[in-house]
Amino acid sequence: MNSDAIVIGGSFAGLSAAIYIARARRTVCVIDSGAPRNRFAGASHGFFGQDGQPPQAMISAAKQQLANYPNARLINGYATAAEQMSERFTVQLASGEVLRATKLVLAFGVSDVLPEIPGLASCWGVSLLHCPYCHGYEFANKRLGVLYAGPGSYRHATLISEWGPTTLYLNGQRILTRMRWPSLPSEVLRSNLQELLRPLLNMGIFQHCNSKRVATAP
Ligand SMILES: Cc1cc2nc3c(=O)[nH]c(=O)nc-3n(C[C@H](O)[C@H](O)[C@H](O)COP(=O)(O)OP(=O)(O)OC[C@H]3O[C@@H](n4cnc5c(N)ncnc54)[C@H](O)[C@@H]3O)c2cc1C
Numbered sequence: 001m002n003s004d005a006i007v008i009g010g011s012f013a014g015l016s017a018a019i020y021i022a023r024a025r026r027t028v029c030v031i032d033s034g035a036p037r038n039r040f041a042g043a044s045h046g047f048f049g050q051d052g053q054p055p056q057a058m059i060s061a062a063k064q065q066l067a068n069y070p071n072a073r074l075i076n077g078y079a080t081a082a083e084q085m086s087e088r089f090t091v092q093l094a095s096g097e098v099l100r101a102t103k104l105v106l107a108f109g110v111s112d113v114l115p116e117i118p119g120l121a122s123c124w125g126v127s128l129l130h131c132p133y134c135h136g137y138e139f140a141n142k143r144l145g146v147l148y149a150g151p152g153s154y155r156h157a158t159l160i161s162e163w164g165p166t167t168l169y170l171n172g173q174r175i176l177t178r179m180r181w182p183s184l185p186s187e188v189l190r191s192n193l194q195e196l197l198r199p200l201l202n203m204g205i206f207q208h209c210n211s212k213r214v215a216t217a218p
Helices: 012-023 055-067 152-160 193-203
Strands: 002-008 028-032 072-076 079-085 088-093 098-106 144-147 166-169
Touching (some): 002 012, 002 088, 012 028, 012 055, 028 098, 055 072, 144 152
Parallel strands (some): 002 028, 002 098, 028 072
Antiparallel strands (some): 079 088, 088 098
16 A cells, blocks of 8 residues: 555554544555553643643544544554565555555654563553653652663662652662762662562562552661
C-alpha cells in the first residue's frame, strides 16, 4: 500500500505526528504494536489537560480522533524492517504486508532495561519509578530510595530528597568520599543493595504491581 507518510509507533509522539500529517491533507499510515513505554503506570501526570488520566485511555482517545480522518489508516502490527530506495521508503510488517511512502516518521519510543535484581521488574511503574516529576508527588514524605546506576545517581539522590527522606543504594559500588561529593550527607548512603533488598521486599518497601497504591516504608 502507498501513502504520503508512514509512522512507526502509534503512541503519544506517533499519533501527534499523524494527526498533523492528516490535517495537512496527506495520506498517512500508522503502525503500532500497542506497547507504550508508560503502560505499567495506572495514571499519567503532568501532561497538559490530562493530569491523572490512564495512559491507555489517552492513547485510545487519540487513536479514535485519528480515525476521524479518512486519509489516515491505523494498523495494529509490528514493523520488522524499513529501507529507503531513491525517494521512497519501504516498511515491512510482521504480517507480511509491505507499505511504501515518501516520508517515514520513527516514533517507536525507547525500551527500559531494568537491573536484574529479583522483585524489581514487578514494581516498575508502581513503586519503582523513573521520574520524580511524573510520579514523585504521590510519594511525598515517604521513605525513598535511589538505586545507583552511574555517577549521576549522586545528584539524583540529592534531587529526590526534596520529595522525602532518601537512601542511595550503591548496589556494590564504592562510596565516594565527602571530599569528592561534599553536598551529599553520609547518612544518605547505603553500600550493599543485595544484602538490603530481601528485607526491603519483606517489609513491603517494594510492592507488587497488583497492588493499587504505593508502598509505605516501615
Ligand atoms: C513507568 C512510566 C511512567 C511514566 N509516566 C509518565 C507520566 O506520568 N507523565 C509523562 O509525561 N511521562 C511519563 N512517562 C514517560 C512516557 O511514557 C514517554 O514520554 C512517552 O511514552 C513517550 O511517547 P512515545 O510516543 O515517544 O513512545 P511510547 O509511548 O513508548 O510509544 C512507542 C510506540 O511504538 C510502538 N512500537 C515500537 N516498536 C514498534 C515497531 N517496530 N512497530 C510498530 N510499533 C512499534 C510501541 O508499541 C508503542 O506503542 C512514563 C514512563 C514510564 C516508563
